[in-house]
Amino acid sequence: MTRRVPLLSLLGCAILMFNLAIPNADATVNVVVSIAPQKWLVSRVGGEAIDSEILVPAGQDPHTFEPKPRQIARLAKARLYFTVGLPFEERLREKIDDAGIPVRFKNSAAGIVKIPCPEYGHEDGDVHPDQHDGKDDPHVWLSPANLMVMAQNIAQALSEADPANARPYANNLKKLQEELAALDRDIAGRLKAFAGASFYVFHPSFAYFARDYGLRQEAVEIEGKSPSPKQLQHLINEARKNKARVVFSQPQFDPKSAEAVARAIHGRVVPLDPLAYEVAANLNLMADSIAAALSHE
Ligand SMILES: [Zn+2]
Structure with missing residues (x-):
């Protein structure tokens, strides 16, 4: 019984003194x-x-x-x-x-x-x-x-x-936080002129982006489904009123409805991938694409 304590403390000392690596799967x-x-x-x-x-x-x-x-x-x-x-x-x-x-x-x-x-x-x-x-x-x-x-x-x-x-x-983490803070300031600067404007997307992936930069996303997709003809017409009327020329499509979804809206407003479909791996670079691209769409080319 008395032997256990010294053995344990010896092991503890060895770990402290030599920074012993404990084998660990x-x-x-x-x-x-x-x-x-x-x-x-x-x-x-x-x-x-x-x-x-x-x-x-x-x-x-x-x-x-x-x-x-x-x-x-x-x-x-x-x-x-x-x-x-x-x-x-x-x-x-x-x-x-x-x-x-x-x-x-x-x-x-x-x-x-x-x-x-x-x-x-x-x-x-x-x-x-x-x-x-x-x-x-x-x-x-x-x-x-x-x-x-x-x-x-x-x-x-x-x-x-x-x-x-x-x-x-x-x-x-510190380095990444600095990069992301710089990216945030940069995007805010580039999108400032478009505050309050609407951009048109197929799948509503961009609500947080829109909130951060004072924009509005309008989605073609409703309840996870392609819209009814009436809903589609409503969106097209809104897009025309806003003089929109671009509908952003997402590669995870069928682009048919996005293309229908784009045709009706004499605009075009531009892909934006909400799931791209390099998300910071993707947000940069997103800001460029949205700025281009909102400056009515
Ligand atoms: Zn989604």
């Missing part, structure tokens, strides 16, 4: 994220130490995504799963809990002030809740200010899971 933090922009954030904050996997396959609509056994098996190997607020994540959590898989769910969007979905409705007062079931708009990542919050959440979770690398994570 979990030395690398396996991370899974829902969508590509989160992977970019994790790579910027985690650097070389972290590699993450994206759950929703490229080109698929994350709103209607249902995780397959293959994806659940991936989660079983992960230590951290960064959610973002998509509808499938809660159902996934139930499956993971039922299966007794010990992966930790971390909400990368925690602390972001959400926009309720019914705000997608048109100005005429008839509100169209979209496919997110009247809950909060999940497209938080299309905003430099929100990305700063997400980066902070990710850095905190990585530091908790891997305290040995807390300092590099903090340094990476």
Whole structure:
């Protein structure tokens, strides 16, 4: 009995004196994220130490995504799963809990002030809740200010899971925050002249971008479906009134309705991908495209 104490304290001393590495199978933090922009954030904050996997396959609509056994098996190997607020994540959590898989769910969007979905409705007062079931708009990542919050959440979770690398994570976070703050100021400057203007999109991914920069997004898609002929006509009339010439399409969705609106207003369809990996560069491009569309060429 008396021997145990000295042995333990000896081990403790050895760890302190030689900074002994304790062999640990979990030395690398396996991370899974829902969508590509989160992977970019994790790579910027985690650097070389972290590699993450994206759950929703490229080109698929994350709103209607249902995780397959293959994806659940991936989660079983992960230590951290960064959610973002998509509808499938809660159902996934139930499956993971039922299966007794010990992966930790971390909400990368925690602390972001959400926009309720019914705000997608048109100005005429008839509100169209979209496919997110009247809950909060999940497209938080299309905003430099929100990305700063997400980066902070990710850095905190990585530091908790891997305290040995807390300092590099903090340094990476600081650098990323500075870049995102600069991007935010830059975009605000470029879009200032268009305050209050409407831009037309197929899928309503851009509510946070619009809120940040004083713009309005008008969506072709209603309740996750292509609009009825009457709804489409209403949108076309609004777009004509606003002298719009561009409809932004999203590659995860059929561009037919966007093309119909563009034809009716003698405009064109311009692609904007809400799920591009390099989300900061994508926001820059988005600002350019929207500025070009709003300056009526
Ligand atoms: Zn969406």
